[in-house]
Amino acid sequence: MLAVNISFLIFLGFISINYGANILAIMPTASFSHQVVFRPLWKELANKGHNITLVTTDLMENMPNLTQIDLSYGYSHYQKQNFVDIISNDSSSFYEMAMAARKATNETNNQFFQSPEGQNLIHNPDNLFDLLVVEAQLPTMMVFSWWYQIPFVGVSSLDCALQYHESAGNPIHPIANPDTNFPLNDVFEMTFWERLNSFLYINLYRCLIRFLTFRNERRMLQQYFGEAVPNIVDIQNNLSLLLIDTNPIFQPVRPLMPNTITIGNGMHLGESQPLTADLQDFLDDAKEGAIYFSLGSNIKGKNLNDTVKKSLLEAFTSMPYKVLWKIDHKFDKVPKHVRIQKWFSAQHDILRHPNIKVFITQGGLQSMQESVHAGKPMIGIPFFGDQHMNVKRMVQLGYGLKVHKHNITKQSIQEAVEEIMDKPIYTENAQEYGRIFRDVEVPNLDKAVWWLEYVIRHKGARHLRNPMLEMPFWQIYMLDVIGLILLCFVAVVFVGKLIVKTIYRKLIVNKEKKTN
Structure with a gap:
């Protein structure tokens, strides 16, 4: 009997150690360089017993615990919009680049949501996921976090766009940390006009994202997920963790919150293999x-x-x-x-x-x-x-x-x-x-896997969020405090001025009395 109980306990321990989470990973950008960075991550998670459903434009080799959904038609939509030609053309405006990207991604997303695989993810009640891992480029696919009521992790094969840094609570500064796509001669010695343009660029970007992209994305999502789809910014702000492929050798240092993990030491670089x-x-x-x-x-x-x-x-x-x-x-x-x-x-x-x-x-x-x-x-x-x-x-x-x-x-x-x-x-x-x-303390692959499993274990990581994300803007910028200080200053000046006037008048009156 004792032997049976011990065997049963060992069996339970084995199950608990090898429990595999169901992870939905969506990498919709039609660019091999955006995909290759995270291939070792999907492999390692699958090898550890997690069940990965991967939506990707570049299919990997088949392996146990990995189900793939082919999104390779995204390449044809990018080609149709002449995306590479437009962004490579120095005369193209920021707006033209943004519109080309938006059209290509919208066409890709619509085709995906209408496909049998997309419809299955939306309507199949048997789908159960514990975590969403999604590319932190455009926000559309983050809707599955709300749809399945699961935490999500944003990943980026380069430094991500500023809206994800904002959602993670990382400071945004047009001088200290200009946008990675903003052209500069020297980030450490910006001219006045570069500082001005960086300020305008970041705030124009914010306006386009919030008042154009987010609204259009929500209208598209409502076609597939219903009218109850929240504002995109609210979905995005539920970000649990951000994994970004940055390194001080390639990008200037920037302050990051604990929920932002850098994996910029070549996670895709494996052991050396012999050449042909x-x-x-x-x-x-x-x-x-x-x-x-x-x-x-x-x-x-x-x-x-x-x-x-x-x-x-x-x-x-x-x-x-x-x-x-x-x-x-x-x-x-x-x-x-x-x-x-x-x-x-x-x-x-x-x-x-x-x-x-x-x-x-x-x-x-x-x-x-x-x-x-x-x-x-x-x-x-x-x-x-x-x-x-x-x-x-x-x-x-x-x-x-x-x-x-x-x-x-x-x-x-x-x-x-x-x-x-x-x-x-x-x-x-x-x-x-x-x-x-x-020279790294922990291999990037091990670090990324540990943090994803951390989010799964704790069903999110809201405790790592910057508390300022929960504050209204007037508290963040201390407008009430500044207003009170200004009010006190004005009151002191007013009272001081009133006292000086009163004293001055009394002196004048006394002087007149003496002359009389």
């Missing part, structure tokens, strides 16, 4: 060194005109270094020391090869993390978004150079490559920041 035999031989034979050139997953060959592509090929042809060039374009004639492919799946492992001496990149955050982790200097050619600030930060810290996208010539590329090849300081700085980047 042909790639290994190609790089091993690069006695003079090798260059790796990739503009990421969003910039395609069609985004570079024929003159630019010709100039790049001429530059690579004229240099003694071997070149790996990721581009979806076919050239009539390519020299033997230049290898062109549509996609290199082992970018991080390529950068780890000792013969790679410089990485030419668009300045995407994940690419830069991989390069710094490998201790390799970079040449940045930013096109849009946070790429501009990432590259400027790189130049400021001295582990790379910038070439403007409108100045891609044979000469500019040659000069930038030779500058890095001839001056060891760039490599030394990259290696030094690589040592800092790799």
